[in-house]
Amino acid sequence: MSIERDELRRLIDQLPESQVAPILAIVRESAPTEDGGDEWPLPDFVGALSSGKGDLAARSSEILRDELGRDPQ
Numbered sequence: 001m002s003i004e005r006d007e008l009r010r011l012i013d014q015l016p017e018s019q020v021a022p023i024l025a026i027v028r029e030s031a032p033t034e035d036g037g038d039e040w041p042l043p044d045f046v047g048a049l050s051s052g053k054g055d056l057a058a059r060s061s062e063i064l065r066d067e068l069g070r071d072p073q
Contacts, residue, residue: 015023 012020012023
């Protein structure tokens, strides 16, 4: 067992009962999937800013023109 895992178990054993459920929820979200996959799921915010319209920085003038209704100078 790694030092970190041993410390984690020790710290969990010291938690007051009122903090067990919130910590358990966080650990469950981070645990590998039940189908045996080794990859952990990404946080919910990953991909939140994806527009599906390519590189937004390269298209900034076009986007501003469309949104503001006028040609940029």
